[in-house]
Amino acid sequence: MTTNWGGNYTYRANVVHRPSSLDELSEIVVRAERVRVLGTQHSFSDIADAPELITLDGLPGETTFEGATVTVPAALTYSQLADRLREEGLALRNLASLPHISVGGAIATATHGSGNRNGNLATQVAALELMTSRGELTTLSRGAPDFDGVVVGLGSLGAVTRVTLDVEPAYDMHQRVFEHLSWDMLFEQFDAITAAADSVSIFTLWSDDVDQIWLKNRAEIEGELLGAAAATADRHPIPGADPVNATPQLGQPGLWSDRLPHFRSGFMPSAGDEIQSEYLVDRRHGPGAIEAILRLGDRIRPLLYISEIRTIAADELWLSPQHGRDSVGIHFTWKREQDSVERALAEVERALEPFAPRPHWGKLFLADAAKIAPLYERLPDFVALLGRLDPRGAFRNAWLERHLLR
């Protein structure tokens, strides 16, 4: 059996089904005792694992446009989606740092980009089509009862076959990188920095200063940033790494889909041999939480490729880590040293505990159901929804039981 993208998890499934029709998918889920849908395998844990797996990339792949929405197969990747939108002169409001992930996997885990006014990618969902373990296809649209519970479904409610997303007219963006911002300035001017562009990513190795700040903006970006100088050549988020796979910078305008991700679609993103973790805190606690991690800097730096700090707008999706709170995400790209990373995560989670950290569902974390349940006021409603949509628990797995169900 294959591993996930990061290579730190080997799926234990006995079989991977690849249905080519909804009827075939229905037969598989009705028959299966324990099953999960696999996206593009970019998560860093056993979240997508089960004795039986299904990939949906063999299902019919048509894309339809209606009003300000597009409906696509859930197995489509964001780079494939961007190609289809480009042909129609359309765009998404925001993207994550890489376009290689599937729409279904991204929304199931509340994957996000950055921006004070940008919700996570699941907030772009206007409707979705779900195949439940009874083999029935149901469509839920924004505003319907349970919709807010289904979108960030963690793969636990059924197989999402098609997704309708909000779109808008295509737009150009500019990207510029600024280097060496002082920590004092970051803490004093956190609101100004995160408001300096439509999307802001702060990259740091938790040492003497903040290594890089990436601004992505629809309007031009000029000058310096609070004492941090504009880079004079393209950069990779990991200081010193070859920027060949990074999206163009230096303020050169380009299509939204060529600037919003950090990594180009045709290239290997990020470091490769890596594990990722991320914790989302209420943005009012952002600077305090960042300071708590800075104090761990010397301890965690040897294990890190890079950390990234982003902001994400609040939403109403029940299991979104941004539920009810504008958020700051503190992300870690670790070297692939699983045991050492898990020991470091214990310290990170302890340091962040005063700030009620919600872990990113698709990345590696330790917190168990007892720690996580109090962070999600709608969790009881989600558990009731699980009971209604999947009464025999076909889509439950060990990950869900460990981290969410008590």
Ligand SMILES: Cc1cc2nc3c(=O)[nH]c(=O)nc-3n(C[C@H](O)[C@H](O)[C@H](O)COP(=O)(O)OP(=O)(O)OC[C@H]3O[C@@H](n4cnc5c(N)ncnc54)[C@H](O)[C@@H]3O)c2cc1C
């Ligand atoms: C290099 C890299 C960069 C990343 N950058 C970001 C980032 O910028 N922002 C961010 O928030 N995250 C980021 N991530 C994390 C990533 O977005 C999530 O792990 C996401 O879930 C990956 O999607 P996937 O399709 O690979 O899902 P998988 O890992 O295959 O599956 C994840 C979950 O989704 C479920 N699922 C997938 N498809 C369906 C479906 N059709 N129906 C029902 N359930 C489904 C699975 O069962 C599983 O529970 C990054 C990961 C990598 C490797």
